[in-house]
Amino acid sequence: MDLQQMRYVVAVAETRNFTRAAERCSVGQSALSHRIAGLERELGVRLFARSSRRVELTSAGTAFLVGARECLAAAERAAADAASAAGVVRGRLAVGVIVTTAAVDVPELLQRYRAQHPDVRVLLRAGGSDELAAAIRGGELDIAFLGLPDDERPSGVETVVLDRDHHVLVVPAGHRLAGRRRVALQDIASETFVDFTRGSPARAQSDKAFAAAGLVRDVAYEAGVAELITRLIARDLGVALLPSAFIRPLAADDPALVLVPVTDGPRRVEYLAWSRFNPTPATRAMLDVLGVHAHRDAT
Template identity: 80%
Template sequence: MDLQQMRYVVAVAETRNFTRAAERCSVVQSSLSHRIAGLEQELGVRLFARSSRRVELTSAGEAFVARARECLAAADRAAADAAAAAGVVRGRLAVGVIVTAAAVDVPELLQRYRARYPEVRVVLRSGRSDDLVAAIREGELDIAFLGLPENRRPSGVETLVLDHDEHVLVVPAGHRLAGAPRVTLRDVAGETFVDFMQGTPARAQSDQAFAAAGLARDVAYEVGLVELITRLTARGLGVALLPSAFVRPLAASDPGLALVPVVDGPRRIECLAWSRFHASPATRAMLDVLGVAPRSRAGA
């Protein structure tokens, strides 16, 4: 058994297709199939159930792929550590980012990072803050930019607060409150709201603010994309509460939206999060570009 065989198996498991897996691995399909068949013979089990239309992992295949990914990640880490010891940073950096990130200009940050570490391959993933934190804990992400309620910190990861922000009320330009100098949550509790999906950190920020004020509200539209929230709001279907640093540039270019400060509105923090265990050379390089000194841990 060797690492190349593991890479072939993982590629087939992810693509569910021998032809696409061979293309991903830059090898002819017959060679990939032959190496996997040899591995199955060595292990004495079938890793894949094949038919004319599809390829599925067997139970033995699922168990093998889970450990194969760990082995491949360890091999990549070993190569990256060896290169870093010689003064070269290379490998892979997986970065998570929420769609409303505003504390850091992520494209500009990646441009600076690329200029200093051109041999690192960067993978970007957007998602919910809680999902990104879980991905760091599972080793799927190296670092992430999060948005969380002000009184909340993610567990199981290292964090650094990058900025504090407050939400503003987003209303259609013709709304009765457009142009108001400020409002309170009580002033807007009777409005129809457009918000993020229930249970997400982005939604929790507004829910907690209304609960703390002893108020209920009607969330008629639950949306997974912030761009859709602003579009529905501009159409007059509801009002929204969104982080000011993120939404101000959008409203400046959209005459259909107006922003109103909220005296007792939600507040959030933007955080940088990374693994509390051994950070890869590529991760340490990113922390260096950000001006963050990672805390050392025993055994890390």
């Protein structure tokens, strides 16, 4: 048994197709199939159930996959640690980001990081703050940019506060409130709202603010991305509460959107989060680029 066989098993398990797995591994399909068949003979079990149309893990394959992924991760970490000891940062850096990140220009940061550490393979994943924090705890992500209500903090991860922000009301140009200097939640509770999907941390920030004020609102449109929210508002289909640092640059270039301060609106904190357990050299290198010390702001 060797690491290459494990890589082949993981590739087939993830693609559920020997041809696509071979393409991913840059190897011929017959060679990949031969190595997996040899591994199955060595183990004395079948890892995959095969037919002309389907490939699925057997129960033995499912059990083997867990250990194979752990072995591959350990091998990758060992190689990265050895390179780091020699002054070279290698390996993988998996970064998570919420779609309304505003405290850091993530594309610019990744460009700067790549220029300094070209041997690191950087992966980027967008999602909700709770999902991304869980992925860090589970070892799927190394570092993430999160946004949470100001009365919450990520748990089980190291964090540093990047920014504190407040939400503003976003309305279409020509809306009855577009000319107001400021509004309160009570002034806008009767409006039709566009917001993020129910249950997401981004949605919870506004839900909590209205609940704390004893108000009920109508969220008619739910969206998973901020771009869709602003497009719906521009079409005069509703209004929204969005983080000011995120929406101000977008509204400045879109005359169809008007921002109005909210006196008692939601407030959020943007965090940088990473694993509290033995950060990889690639993670430490990113913290250095950001000017963050790994021991700072443990939660």
